[in-house]
Amino acid sequence: MLTVRAPATSANLGSGFDVFGVALSRPADVVRVEKADRTTIEVTGAGSQYIPEDPEKNTVGAVAEALSAPAHIEIDKGVRPASGLGSSAASAAAAAVALNELYDRGKTRKELVPIAAKGEAVVSGDAHDDNVAPAILGGFTIATDDGVRTVDADVPLVACLPDIVVSTRDARRVVPDGAKVSQLVETVGNAATLTTGMHRDDPDLVGAGMYDSVVTPARAKLIDGYDDVREAAFDAGATGVTISGAGPTVIAACHEGDRRDVGVAMLDAFDAHGVDSQVYQTRIGEGATLFD
Ligand SMILES: Nc1ncnc2c1ncn2[C@@H]1O[C@H](COP(=O)(O)OP(=O)(O)OP(=O)(O)O)[C@@H](O)[C@H]1O
Ligand SMILES: N[C@@H](CCO)C(=O)O
Structure with a gap:
């Protein structure tokens, strides 16, 4: 049996809608695979x-199909589904890395990205690379139709997941x-600022580049308390x-020493709206890790 841990990921980062993504050091899914005549799936955690075990409906089933790698697949979920933390992608990425190894398919990590993305198509209707790319490759990723570019960045982050x-479909x-x-001009400027920040491990530049006036305001209406949580995070030192x-999930970039205050401020602000939440003090981390 082979075991792979694949991280939660955060896509978009504001200005990089459907393009930017980062791997988070925590939380993560753990996937175990064993050869079998047909694919079966067991999900815990x-x-x-809320996660189907039918291979036609689970992201890992599509990955097993794409690699012609039938297996018994056990998924231990550390990343809650419908979180905005790439839950479906974490399982798909882990399965792609694990099944590639189990069946000796010889694919490179980059070649596994579009294969894992087939799993994303099962749940959202589109094969996005922006979560599976960082889940497999780690760091900060730029996923375009031409392929994926990666930056080995290190920036402190706080992710606050409300109840x-x-x-994604909605x-x-x-x-x-x-x-x-x-807005296009503003977005290009912010995306360039953010990318420069990633190259320099600079939370101020990354934070400044996270602003987006196109997609984020429309989606904020779906998150009770978003504006207050955002303001509270800035007041506590978020960049x-x-x-x-x-x-x-609401995500904040900040300096190392401000992570705790930013997390507490976000929790309190959701609480003031009667919404329970949990905080991950995290940072940009590694991609999928294979264990024997
Ligand atoms: N292995 C899996 N892990 C998690 N969710 C899965 C899996 N397979 C299928 N799903 C389904 O995918 C949906 C969750 O995916 P969705 O893309 O909406 O959330 P997410 O992955 O947390 O978010 P995001 O992509 O915005 O970061 C749920 O309906 C869930 O049942
Ligand atoms: N880029 C995607 C990420 C979620 O899969 C979106 O924001 O819809």
Whole structure:
């Protein structure tokens, strides 16, 4: 039996809608695989009661199919589904790395990205790379139609997951059809600032580049208390705050010494809206890790 740990991920980071992603040092899914005649799936852990074990409906089933690698797959969920923390992608990424090894398919990590993305298509209708790329490769990733570029960045982050469910499918329905040229100019500037910050491990530049006026405001309406949580995080020292993935997690960049205060401020602000939440004091981390 082979075991792979794949991390939670945060896509978009505000200005990089459907392009930017980061691997988080925590939380993570753990996937174990064993050769079998047909694929069977067993799910335990965070939110497992909401995750189908039918291979046609679980992201790992699509990955096993794409690699022609039938297996018994055990998924221990550390990343709650519909969180905005790349829950479905963590399982798909772990399965891709594990099954590639189990069946000796010889694919490189980069070649496994579009294979894991087939799992994402099962749940959201589209094969996005922006969560599976960092889940497999680690660091900060830029996923475009031309492929994936990676930056081995290290920036402290705080992710606050409220007890609200927002599915990616629903959050994509509220994305505006278009944007003004002035918003395009602003977004290019912010995305460039953020990318420079990643190269320099600079939380101030990363935070400044996280602002987005196109997709984030539309999605914020789906997250009770978002505006207050954002403001509270800034007051506590965050350098940038935005929605993680499709939400409802709110993610903040900050300096190392401010992580605790930022986390507490976000928890309290959700609490003031009657919403329970949990905080991960995390940072940009590694991609999927294989254990024997
Ligand atoms: N292995 C899996 N792990 C988690 N969710 C899964 C898995 N397989 C299928 N699903 C389904 O995928 C949906 C959750 O995926 P969704 O993309 O909405 O959330 P997410 O992965 O946490 O968010 P995001 O992509 O915004 O970061 C749920 O309906 C869940 O049942
Ligand atoms: N880029 C995707 C991430 C969620 O899979 C979105 O924001 O809809």
